[in-house]
Amino acid sequence: MKHVTIKDVARKLGVSISSVSRAFNDKYDIKPETKARILSVADELGYRPNPIAKKLIKQQSLNIGIIVPEFINDFYARVIIGVQQVLIAKGYQVLIMQSDENPDLERNNTKTLLDNFVDGLIVCPINEHDNILYFKKQISQGVPIVFLGRISAGFIGSKIIFDDYKWSLFATEHLINQGYQTIYHLSGDPQFSVSKKRKAGFLKAMEKHKIPESNYKIIAAGLTAEAGELATTQLIQKEDVPEALFCINDPVALGAMKALRTYHINIPQDIAIVGCTETPMAPLAYPPLTSITQPAVEMGASAAELLLRQIEHGFNTPQTITFDGLLNIRESSTRPIVNS
Amino acid sequence: MKHVTIKDVARKLGVSISSVSRAFNDKYDIKPETKARILSVADELGYRPNPIAKKLIKQQSLNIGIIVPEFINDFYARVIIGVQQVLIAKGYQVLIMQSDENPDLERNNTKTLLDNFVDGLIVCPINEHDNILYFKKQISQGVPIVFLGRISAGFIGSKIIFDDYKWSLFATEHLINQGYQTIYHLSGDPQFSVSKKRKAGFLKAMEKHKIPESNYKIIAAGLTAEAGELATTQLIQKEDVPEALFCINDPVALGAMKALRTYHINIPQDIAIVGCTETPMAPLAYPPLTSITQPAVEMGASAAELLLRQIEHGFNTPQTITFDGLLNIRESSTRPIVNS
DNA sequence: TTGTACGCGTTATCAA
DNA sequence: TTGATAACGCGTACAA
Numbered sequence: 001m002k003h004v005t006i007k008d009v010a011r012k013l014g015v016s017i018s019s020v021s022r023a024f025n026d027k028y029d030i031k032p033e034t035k036a037r038i039l040s041v042a043d044e045l046g047y048r049p050n051p052i053a054k055k056l057i058k059q060q061s062l063n064i065g066i067i068v069p070e071f072i073n074d075f076y077a078r079v080i081i082g083v084q085q086v087l088i089a090k091g092y093q094v095l096i097m098q099s100d101e102n103p104d105l106e107r108n109n110t111k112t113l114l115d116n117f118v119d120g121l122i123v124c125p126i127n128e129h130d131n132i133l134y135f136k137k138q139i140s141q142g143v144p145i146v147f148l149g150r151i152s153a154g155f156i157g158s159k160i161i162f163d164d165y166k167w168s169l170f171a172t173e174h175l176i177n178q179g180y181q182t183i184y185h186l187s188g189d190p191q192f193s194v195s196k197k198r199k200a201g202f203l204k205a206m207e208k209h210k211i212p213e214s215n216y217k218i219i220a221a222g223l224t225a226e227a228g229e230l231a232t233t234q235l236i237q238k239e240d241v242p243e244a245l246f247c248i249n250d251p252v253a254l255g256a257m258k259a260l261r262t263y264h265i266n267i268p269q270d271i272a273i274v275g276c277t278e279t280p281m282a283p284l285a286y287p288p289l290t291s292i293t294q295p296a297v298e299m300g301a302s303a304a305e306l307l308l309r310q311i312e313h314g315f316n317t318p319q320t321i322t323f324d325g326l327l328n329i330r331e332s333s334t335r336p337i338v339n340s
Numbered sequence: 341m342k343h344v345t346i347k348d349v350a351r352k353l354g355v356s357i358s359s360v361s362r363a364f365n366d367k368y369d370i371k372p373e374t375k376a377r378i379l380s381v382a383d384e385l386g387y388r389p390n391p392i393a394k395k396l397i398k399q400q401s402l403n404i405g406i407i408v409p410e411f412i413n414d415f416y417a418r419v420i421i422g423v424q425q426v427l428i429a430k431g432y433q434v435l436i437m438q439s440d441e442n443p444d445l446e447r448n449n450t451k452t453l454l455d456n457f458v459d460g461l462i463v464c465p466i467n468e469h470d471n472i473l474y475f476k477k478q479i480s481q482g483v484p485i486v487f488l489g490r491i492s493a494g495f496i497g498s499k500i501i502f503d504d505y506k507w508s509l510f511a512t513e514h515l516i517n518q519g520y521q522t523i524y525h526l527s528g529d530p531q532f533s534v535s536k537k538r539k540a541g542f543l544k545a546m547e548k549h550k551i552p553e554s555n556y557k558i559i560a561a562g563l564t565a566e567a568g569e570l571a572t573t574q575l576i577q578k579e580d581v582p583e584a585l586f587c588i589n590d591p592v593a594l595g596a597m598k599a600l601r602t603y604h605i606n607i608p609q610d611i612a613i614v615g616c617t618e619t620p621m622a623p624l625a626y627p628p629l630t631s632i633t634q635p636a637v638e639m640g641a642s643a644a645e646l647l648l649r650q651i652e653h654g655f656n657t658p659q660t661i662t663f664d665g666l667l668n669i670r671e672s673s674t675r676p677i678v679n680s
Numbered sequence: 681t682t683g684t685a686c687g688c689g690t691t692a693t694c695a696a
Numbered sequence: 697t698t699g700a701t702a703a704c705g706c707g708t709a710c711a712a
Contacts, residue, residue, distance in 0.1 A: 003705090022681095046481070050704090052392060056690090058688090080411075225624055257626075281624070345689060358692085365691080374698090390690065396705065397692085397703080
């Protein structure tokens with residue numbers, strides 16, 4: 001692809017390159033009719049201003065990097081959509097990388113992005129200790145970073161988070177209010193901040209409603225459907241099936257439901273299920289799954305705006321924006337009326 | 341973010357910038373010990389070669405654009421993963437844009453990407469007539485483009501496609517072999533090439549197995565779960581429920597299953613369901629859904645490799661690579677043995 | 681209102 | 697083995 005340059009346009013018209021440049025940048029004085037002539041010839045020649053040369057002068061890449069653990073599930077895909085909505089409108093391009101839940105890859109991705117001179121970074125971190133230190137170092141060296149998702153509340157820095165504690169509490173209380181007595185929580189890796197916060201919300205509900213310790217349990221299952229199916233199968237085989245299950249996310253909940261169906265345990269008659277971070281599957285599941293919607297697109301957009309403020313206005317005070325969710329109550333957790 | 345430049349390194353050491361440059365580009369002669377000195381000082385200063393300046397000289401952006409209809413469903417997300425695997429390893433960055441099934445947006449995305457001087461384009465087109473002409477024009481102007489997915493077989497140009505006809509035929513034959521007599525096909529927009537090809541495979545199966553015309557029907561439902569649910573509900577209300585349903589994709593199949601459950605029609609006893617373009621939900625559905633896996637990651641990787649050959653070796657002969665799938669037979673289409 | 685000339689950070693050519 | 701210098705394409709003081 002051979003590109004037409006500003007010189008080609010200038011030569012063709014017998015004007016200087018500065019005039020051509022001015023025709024493309026409104027802020028300078030230029031005779032309207034020469035501008036029109038230039039624009040028309042430029043169009044005819046198929047001239048596009050070379051963004052690379054412009055970036056070299058302006059000392060900014062107009063590239064923003066975003067690192068997500070994955071984007072196969074719709075949550076991070078939606079976050080990316082929100083990020084792009086804001087940034088593309090401002091002339092930025094978004095470089096997306098996946099860490100695949102692997103801390104080494106997360107760090108390598110950061111280096112790749114920094115080698116590409118991105119103007120800033122949105123990181124949806126795995127929240128592994130060493131990497132958090134690494135990010136802190138980058139911030140201290142002047143790299144604008146906004147975190148989104150699994151970042152500890154105590155972390156000093158700009159971040160977009162979801163109020164996991166509160167909504168986990170709500171979801172659990174919904175189960176309690178439906179009259180379920182024994183409630184287990186299928187959690188994720190205990191190290192993940194998201195696991196910790198949802199667990200804390202669950203435990204708060206237990207405390208608040210004075211559920212005896214013998215009636216609840218926390219099981220570190222994982223984040224996948226396979227993990228949910230396995231953990232639930234083990235409970236069934238140990239004959240330790242509670243009346244309700246609050247799962248850390250929808251895939252785990254769907255896996256649990258599959259295991260229960262295999263053993264002909266009825267939902268919600270025998271056991272109630274609640275998921276979290278609602279996926280499009282929730283309303284299509286059998287029975288339709290109660291879950292918590294997270295405003296992923298809005299969170300992504302918010303992260304992008306916060307980052308832009310840092311980059312363009314040097315606004316650098318750490319800021320935390322907390323988002324609320326929505327509990328979508330469906331059949332999987334609606335206790336049927338026993339007798340009337 | 342103030343960047344350390346090659347000059348800073350040179351000044352600090354009292355050497356010329358050319359020496360620093362040589363230290364970072366193995367192909368030149370340089371005394372090993374000065375190279376070591378330079379590298380160590382560069383590291384200490386936190387110097388990174390500015391990729392933007394490099395791109396300006398090399399006359400390539402090392403950016404590749406990819407346009408997908410969406411990446412909320414996992415198919416295109418996986419395609420992107422395959423594309424990135426190949427391209428990032430070669431030092432490229434991938435700019436991802438969504439057309440949202442909107443031809444205008446597809447064209448605008450292309451312009452944005454071209455304005456950014458991408459070295460090439462991978463397009464997963466909506467396959468709208470005017471835009472195909474537009475892409476043809478770009479190709480004739482020297483823009484390297486590889487298409488993936490919904491592109492007509494007759495289109496002259498490099499493309500990665502899935503053998504929809506063949507696998508649609510297989511899936512339908514699987515239903516016929518299970519003994520289902522009346523089979524409907526929930527299709528998508530009749531204009532889409534994917535709709536046409538899957539429909540053609542379905543019809544071929546009807547012809548091959550001499551199914552009378554009164555026993556089959558093609559319904560243009562759409563591509564979403566809502567579309568599948570609606571179309572199926574209408575069939576139920578018209579009391580026109582077939583013995584089997586071959587759906588254009590998994591969301592449509594899952595929507596259909598939801599409608600059937602609402603009316604207490606049993607799957608697969610009363611009706612069999614087969615989906616397509618398998619999603620992670622297929623094995624988790626109730627009952628587990630028969631579907632066709634498409635090798636999305638491999639298709640993406642293949643598109644990237646084909647594009648690289650065009651860009652780096654000027655290899656320009658239109659090439660079509662066709663991928664095969666896998667029919668995953670599950671409970672939703674397995675006719676129970678009636679009496680034994 | 682327009683043109684000249686410098687510089688952004690790098691690579692590559694030539695001379696030393 | 698090194699250093700000086702001309703590009704790459706553009707924006708922008710400064711001069712005209």
